[in-house]
Amino acid sequence: MTTKVVVAGGTGFLGRHISRALLDAGLEVTVLGRDPAKVSSIPELQGANATRGDVTDPRSLTGTLQGADAVVQVFQFPNYPMESPKKGLTFDNYERRGGEHLLAEAHRADVSKYVFISGAGADPSSEKTWYRAKGLMERAIRSSGIDHAIIRPSWAYGPEDKALNKFRAIARLSPVVPYPGVTPQRIQPVYVTDIAATVARVFERDAWNEVFEIGSREIMTMTEVIEVMLEVMNKKRVVIGVPAPLVKLATSPLLMLPRPPLSPQAVEFAIQDGLVDITKAVEILGIEPLELREGLRRYIHA
Numbered sequence: 528m529t530t531k532v533v534v535a536g537g538t539g540f541l542g543r544h545i546s547r548a549l550l551d552a553g554l555e556v557t558v559l560g561r562d563p564a565k566v567s568s569i570p571e572l573q574g575a576n577a578t579r580g581d582v583t584d585p586r587s588l589t590g591t592l593q594g595a596d597a598v599v600q601v602f603q604f605p606n607y608p609m610e611s612p613k614k615g616l617t618f619d620n621y622e623r624r625g626g627e628h629l630l631a632e633a634h635r636a637d638v639s640k641y642v643f644i645s646g647a648g649a650d651p652s653s654e655k656t657w658y659r660a661k662g663l664m665e666r667a668i669r670s671s672g673i674d675h676a677i678i679r680p681s682w683a684y685g686p687e688d689k690a691l692n693k694f695r696a697i698a699r700l701s702p703v704v705p706y707p708g709v710t711p712q713r714i715q716p717v718y719v720t721d722i723a724a725t726v727a728r729v730f731e732r733d734a735w736n737e738v739f740e741i742g743s744r745e746i747m748t749m750t751e752v753i754e755v756m757l758e759v760m761n762k763k764r765v766v767i768g769v770p771a772p773l774v775k776l777a778t779s780p781l782l783m784l785p786r787p788p789l790s791p792q793a794v795e796f797a798i799q800d801g802l803v804d805i806t807k808a809v810e811i812l813g814i815e816p817l818e819l820r821e822g823l824r825r826y827i828h829a
Contacts, residue, residue, distance in 0.1 A: 530730065533595045533638075534575075535559040535582060535629055536602025540687045541644060541680075541722060543571040545601055548723035550574050552731060559591055560602070582625030583615060588632040597640035598633050599726060600626050600664075606786045607689075608657065608796045618660035626664040630671055640735065641675045642726055643668055647740065647801040649679060657796055665738075674735040678725055681742030681801035682752075684819075685719030686826045690797065694753055695827075698764050704753055708798035709768040712749045715742030715803055718822035721814065728812040740803035743816045749798075752819060759823040771798055 532549055536542040537558030546556050556575040558566050563577035580591040582602060592598060604610075604621040611617075626643070633641055643664060648655075651662035668675045684691040698704050725741050728734070747755075753766050775791035808814040817825075 529553065529555045530596045531555045531557070531594060532597045532599060532730075533557045533559050533578075533592055534599045534601060535580070536600070537572065537575065538562070538565045538569060539601065539603055540685065540689070541683065541719060542599075542601040543569055543687075544685065544719045544723040545599060545644070545726050546575055547571040548720070548727040549599075549730070552727045554730065557595070582629050583620060585628040585631065588628060590636075592632050592636035592638055595633075595636060595638050597642065597730070598629065598638055599642040599644070600629055601644040609787050609790045609793045610656065618657045619663075621660075622657075623660040623663045623667075627667055630667060630673075633673060634671070639674060640730075641668055641671070641673045642729065643675065643677050644722070644726075645677050645679045647679050647681045647742070647803045648799065655795075655799075656792075676726075676729045676735055677738045678722065678729075679738065679740040679803060680722050681717050681740075681803045682714040683717050683719055683722060684822065688719070691752070691756060694756060695760065698753075698757060698760060698762055701764070703765045703767055704757070705767050705769050706749050706753060707769055707774040707794050708749065708771045710771075710798075712798055712800060713746050714749070714752070714801040715744070715746055715805075716752055716819045716822070717742045718817045718819075718825070720825075721816045721822075725808055725812060725814050728814060732812060734811050737807060737811065739808045739812065740805055741808050741814065741816060742801065742803040742805060743818050743822075744805070745818055746802065747819065755819050756823060759820060759827050771795070 534546045537546045559580045563579045566572045566577035581587045604616040645661045649661035650658045653659045
């Protein structure tokens with residue numbers, strides 16, 4: 528019997544690649560989102576079903592998980608990671624409260640498996656809203672009684688990401704590539720397909736009730752990440768770190784816009800560390816993440 532999986536947030540950057548990996552593994556995938564019509568236009572989602580549901584409105588979720596064997600929670604709020612509390616666009620309202628709505632519906636539908644795409648540094652007691660929301664959701668899942676897998680990626684990149692691709696766009700036109708922060712940031716860049724493979728491998732190996740952290744074996748600073756990107760692009764540019772307080776000051780007026788491209792809080796989000804321990808992903812799932820240079824080559828020159 529084919530395993531039926533609902534991917535909540537399957538049209539997003541991570542969600543579409545996770546859905547593709549599950550489809551390629553022979554699972555039946557239904558994408559749950561606010562606009563199911565988008566599914567048919569996304570190449571990675573060819574072969575997936577679609578259903579409408581808004582995790583901020585629990586009534587809209589009624590019946591959406593009926594007959595499903597598993598749920599993958601990978602949704603993010605619109606214009607992520609720029610929070611807009613007045614509009615309800617916050618980490619807590621989506622990743623924690625919205626996740627709890629989805630988890631409650633999973634209970635009602637007798638779904639037996641739940642996968643949560645969390646993040647490095649998730650902590651229910653953190654002062655940072657993004658760490659706290661993810662940590663609280665992790666805690667809710669652990670206490671739910673449903674078999675689960677929690678995936679904590681480091682700094683994710685890929686063809687549709689909103690971070691590294693901004694630097695790529697700047698590098699095409701400008702002799703200087705600025706980035707926020709001057710204190711060395713420590714991240715382990717992880718190609719989006721490695722995150723997707725991690726989720727698929729959880730199903731393949733029946734590896735439940737575990738936390739899997741995922742990132743490359745390289746611990747890099749943002750300067751090093753951009754320099755590798757420039758090398759792959761075959762461009763010579765000057766890479767300059769701009770003090771975070773100056774960037775925050777410069778982005779404050781952008782909060783007046785309906786969808787600000789950057790905000791002071793998003794700057795803080797962007798300069799955080801993202802260290803992970805990939806031991807379980809390697810030993811239990813057999814995942815060997817790509818190094819940044821190879822990951823970039825797979826789509827920059829595709």
